[in-house]
Amino acid sequence: MKNFLSYTKKYKKEFILAIICIETETIFELIIPMIMSNIIDIGVANNDRSYILLKGFQMVLCAVISLLLGHACAKYTAACGNGIGAEIRMAEFQKMQTYSFENTDRFSTPSLVTRLTSDVTTIQNSVTNGMRPAFRSPVMMITAIVVSFMINAKLATVFLIAAPILAIILFFIIKNVQPLYSRMQSAIDLVNRIVQENLTAIRVVKAYVRSDYETSKFEEVNSNLQTSSEKAFSLSALNMPAFQFVMYGTILSILWFGGDLVMIGNMKVGALTSFLSYVLQVLNSLMMFSSVFLLFTRSLTSWKRISEVLDEDPTINDDRAKDIKVTKGSIRFEHVYFKYKETAKEYVLSDISFDIKPGQTIGIIGQTGAAKSTLVQLIPRLYDVTAGDIYIDDHPIYEYTQKHLRDSIAVVLQKNTLFSGTVKENLYWGKEDATDEEIKRACNIACVNEFIDRLDNGYDTDLGQGGVNVSGGQKQRLCIARAILKAPKVLILDDSTSAVDTATEAKIREGLEKALPGMTKIIIAQRISSIMHADQIIILDDGKINAIGTHDKLLTDNEIYQDIYYSQQKGGNLS
Known part of the structure; x- marks a missing residue:
């Protein structure tokens, strides 16, 4: 609760004002039955019309004041609930931004989306809809x-x-409904996962004519969500009929015994009427209180899921960082080992050692699954090494702040990502204040200029979500241009020219050498033509370094390199 209350501080004023309105409104509503009792026992009994009108006016005044207070209460509770929801959502999103790849691997993407949206909405609605009955019912009761x-x-x-009967019913419902709410939120995770997968890979689904299969897969998880929701809500819905049964039973008992008291003269009709009004208020307050408990039970389930995200400690931090900068771009691996999980039996990378001088171009090649991408992701600390050390400019990479380290290294990942927005807005990711001249220069190097004029609005063309309006090769060139705009000390191209032809690839390579001669470049490629001009080529085999050397040396001495070279030569992939 301490963690949750920390998100209410900003809305403390609205919270307090809402409580004041709720309690004051309740007091005015409680006065009305007392006035009504006086009207019957005094005004009606004595046929005093002026007294009846006076008390009637008082009742109307109390009702109008209650109405105004209720409106103010709704305004403040909405501001409080939605504000707290926004604060939690922002805190959750900011926390996720601090995660390393290892952290995000522990949560599935659809689950994080659910925790950021559905779970926060549940808490938001609980505050907005539960605040009034939570503070109103105890005072009223x-x-x-x-x-x-x-x-x-x-x-x-x-x-x-x-009261004990109602308490037993409430305890039974809450005890059984809480695990059902947890299952329901997990079922939402699964639905989100299928939807996300289907929309992301919609072209593949269409190409393989798998719409029926995807529909049946979605139907399964959707039915699971439906079943979980039905069980949870049907059980929680028992709250209302059970309480009404007890309430009407109580009213009948009071009318039975109260009627006898009126008959023998121990109680007046007005007092019995007033008594019944208060009984209804007590029972209604108990019903409201039980509804609050059910809201709290569901929101508690959601808060536990959100807390897992907020309490997750980033595996990569700046605890050992110093005030130093990357100035040259030299890189050294010393006996580096890595595995994704500590419990994994085998290392993904084993005993990796090599040295890259500033301004050198290094090629990395190997079979699929040789851990080439994993190796370069260790340099900007997207993952941390399991053992060994990586040095940049003779400093361990953990001595640089993550922000500066990643600002100094531009990575064009194997999976190219563009964001919704214009071409220019995507390029600004490389440099926020880039001038038009700088943008054109970077685009010339990356050969974006070859197709930019063919787009509808040039640099102002809207790319759509994920860059759906451009081809794979165009997307790769835009990502390279974005990286060049950073003017990094180290540029990592992870198979980033696989969708462009060899002639365009050669132009990009020449452009990088001429325009950015002092930049260290690491190129992962499947084609030898992409790296044959590199100063050094590293051959990775099953997570280990098989050999390091120039193209000519490896072609003479290394069997793996020879096999790749001659197979590609036969396939016409070398130029």
């Missing part, structure tokens, strides 16, 4: 019980029977 005992203590003992 206690006040109504006290007044009821003041009116007739003997008749009020009916509460001593009704």
Whole structure:
């Protein structure tokens, strides 16, 4: 609760004002039955019309004040609930931004989306809809019980029977509904996962004519969500009929015994009417209180899921960082080992050692699954090494802040990602304040200029979500241009020219050498033509370095390199 309350501080004023409005409104509503009792027992009994009109005016005034307070209460609770929801959502999103790849691997993407949207909405609605009954029902219940005992203590003992029955019903419902809410939120995760997968890979689904299969897969998880929701809500819905049964049973008992008291003259009709009004308020307050408990039960499930995200410690931090900068771009691996999980039996990378001088171009090649991408992701600390050390400019990479380290290294990942927005807005990711001249220069190097004029609005063309309006090769060139705009000390191209032809690839390579001669470049490629001009080529085989050397040396001495070279030569992939 301490963690949750920390998100309410900003809306403390609205919270307090809402409580004041709720309690004041409740007091005015509780006064109305007392006035009504006086109207019947005094005004009607004595045929005093002026007294009846006066008390009637007082009742209307109390009702109008209650209405205005209720409106103010709704305004403040909405501001409070939605504000707290926004604060939690922002805190959750900011926390996710600090995660390393290892952290995000522990949560599935659809689950994080659910925790950021559905779970936060549940808490938001619980505050907005639960605040009024939560603070209103205790005051109403206690006040109504006290007044009821003041009116007739003997008749009020009916509460001593009704209250335990209601408490038992509420305990049974909450005990059984809580695990169902947890299953329901997990079912939402699964639905989101299928939807996300289907929309992301919609072209593949269409190409393989798998719409029916995807529909049946979605139907399964959708039915699972439906079943989980039905069980949870059908059980929680028992709250209302069960409470109404007890409530009407209590009213009948009071009418039975109260009628006898009126008949023998121990109680007036007005007092019985007023007593019944307070009984209804007590029972209604108990029903409201039970609804609050059900809201709290569901929101507690959601808060636990959100807390897992907020309490997750980033595996990569700046605890050992110093005030130093990357100036040259030299890189050294010393006996580096890596595995994705500590419990994994085998290392993904084993005993990796090599040295890259500033300004050198290094090629990395190997079979699929040789851990080439994993190796370069260790340099900007997207993952941390399991053992060994990586040095940049003779400093361990953990001595640089993550922000500066990643600002100094531009990575064009194997999976090219463009964001919704214009071409220019995507390029600004490389440099926020880039001038048009700088953008054109970077685009010339990356050969974006070859197709930019063919787009509808040039640099102002809207790319759509994920860059759906451009081809794979165009997307790769835009990502390379974005990286060049950073003017990094180290540029990593992870198979980033696989979708462009060899002639365009050669132009990009020449452009990089001429325009950015002092930049260290690491190129992962499947084609030898992409790296044959590199200063050094590293051959990775099953997570280990098989050989390091120039193209000519490896072609003479290394069997793996020879096999790749001659197979590609036969396939016409070398130029």
